Amino acid sequence: MRLSLFVVSVAVFIGSSTHVSAAKLGARQSRTTPLLTNFPGQAPLPSLEQHSTQRGANTLPLDNIQGDILVGMKKQKERFVFFHVNDATSFKTALKTYVPDHITSAQTLISDPSEQPLAFVNLAFSNTGLQALGVTDSLGDAQFPNGQFADASNLGDDLSQWVAPFTGTAIHGVFLIGSDQDSFLDQFENDISTAFGASITEVQALSGSARPGDLAGHEHFGFLDGISQPAVTGWETTVFPGQAVVPPGIILTGRDGDPTTRPSWALDGSFMAFRHFQQKVPEFNAYTLANAIPANSAGNLTQQEGAEFLGARMFGRWKSGAPIDLAPTADDPALGADPQRNNNFDFSDTLTDETKCPFAAHIRKTNPRQDLGGPVNTFHAIRSSIPYGPETSDAELASGVTSQDRGLLFVEYQSVIGNGFRFQQINWVNNAGFPFSKPIAPGIDPIIGQSPTRSTGGLDPLDQTKTFSVPLFVIPKGGEYFFMPSISALTSTIAA
Structure with a gap:
């Protein structure tokens, strides 16, 4: 199936300010196949059964951690819906109702397929988004407050290549929707529109998909991706030869290994570095x-x-x-x-x-x-990226010139942006x-x-x-730094 890139500029979600309960967002058929895919060459995800039999002092509360943080590059299709908050009060009211039935935990993503939704939904906020919602606590990260646009020149980016709406701090948050069918992505994006109504404005939506057939798991240059992810203590139950083993605080805020003091509600969150990469x-x-x-x-x-x-x-x-x-x-x-x-x-x-x-x-x-x-x-981080755009055409290959947009929707999770993504790019990659x-x-x-x-x-x-x-x-065509809170923090702090 060909990949797709959807860009919706300042497209207002249509809906009344009376928010629909999660129970009314449409009946869900049962899933019979896993929501995620273990592509060849990648270390497989742990199973919930393995976690149940190996629980110990280091076991993480997987039912409270948003799933995309830990699962890595296992998604067949994904949509990033970037939004601006118009009405904080209405947004919080909707969020309290939406979270319990729709925000997907790491535990759910490794459970039996019959217990998994047709699509997973995760949610993260920029610093301006948290500020707009009245959440003013310092999260203790040096790069997060000013956002990625302010940091772009330090990353070596050519700002003339950045596209709206990333050129600034207007993006308040992003819904991540992952599934194995485009129709499910559409259905769950429509649910978001119904649930949050006029409280938010969608400013851009970007969709990606695993490449077809034997190329699944490979990025557009043709190379298998997602191989050398670190093993996080309390998450992986099997460590593969050569795999780095890191304490959970390298990825999750507030856990063992996190070098920074955080507000108590930030426990089990993670900073998400998003990058829109075009590939020639x-x-x-x-x-x-x-x-x-x-x-x-x-x-x-x-x-x-x-x-x-x-x-x-x-x-x-x-x-x-x-x-x-x-x-x-x-x-x-x-x-x-x-x-x-x-x-x-x-x-x-x-x-x-x-x-x-x-x-x-x-x-x-x-x-x-x-x-x-x-x-x-x-300096380790977990990558959770996905390709976007069509397969390279014969005409493009013959001419050696790109005529259709394609690339990688890059995501990396870490507890300190300056130790993970940013350190890797500035101190290693560009050096x-x-x-x-x-x-x-x-x-x-x-x-x-x-x-x-x-x-x-x-x-x-x-x-x-x-x-x-x-x-x-x-x-690089744009990007932003986000914080993805724990599921309980979404209702106890973000929606409070």
Whole structure:
């Protein structure tokens, strides 16, 4: 099924100010298949049965944590409905009624399919949104109060590429709706319109979908995504080889490992960094063909093989998900599809040499592993992104020029924005000198690095001194910082 991008500019929700109870929002048929999908190569979600048998002192209250924070990149379809609060009093009244039957917990998302809704709904707020609702407590995060637009130049973004309504602080919140069918997304978005009526204005809606067939779980450049998520203590019941294990406070506010003091109501929330990334797929493919690596240690390569090899070294993985640290000369689809093996490496064998993996490879820039000298929990986050837009057409591939909008609706959850998403982007991805203390300057992340000077080294293993000038293939079109509270906080504090 082709992907879709919906943009609704200042489209007012139509409805009376008399809010409809959750019970009146339409009868729900029973679900028979899981709401979420374990795509090949990704570590599977824990089951509720596993949690029930392994409960202990570190077990999290999964029934009170909004589900998207922990489940990662397991969604087949998702819609982000960004809104502005017009009437705080009416919004709070509607929220109290809406939350119990519609805001979906992590527990529900790993329960039996018959206990799951046709679509899940989660809800997060910007700082201006909380202020509009009279919630003025400091949440203890340095970046959250001013929003992402104020931070965009620090992230390296070209603000001329940002699109309304992200250019400012008019977005007060976002409903996240996830399902396996577009009709369910529509139905639940209509429910939001009915429930909240004129108390809010929808300012934009963005929809994404897993790519079709065997490409499901892959982003638009073709690479399997969502592999190296951290295991959160109290959430995962199985840790896979090579997976980082982090205390819950790295992701959830107020939990063990959270370095910041929070108001009591903020317990079990998380800061959500949202980014609207456009991907220039035809240009990426044309670049890898034009700069195809002619040979590796296994021998000479055809132009297409050299293009695939260059792309793999830019990412640090082959399109199958197989890491080049373990498969340095050719793709290994069986390795890529195996979560017991595809994350079991730490770069310790390439600390001073780029024969296997470039220092600047995307997965190395964003998760440096042994380049940091050992496990470091502080900078981990959980990604929960989804592709948007149509498949690349034959005409686009032939011309090497993008004519249809496509990309990634990127989401990352962490307890401290400055330790997770922001640190990764500024201190690692955009930093040509990171990883530090290498014999050759690594250069910028060739995939998501944002810098006027896009130079990357080490991409050719037989000529590691060669520098590649890499065009910008991922363009930030906007974003915002949100706080996703616990389910109880939505009614006890946000709606109070």
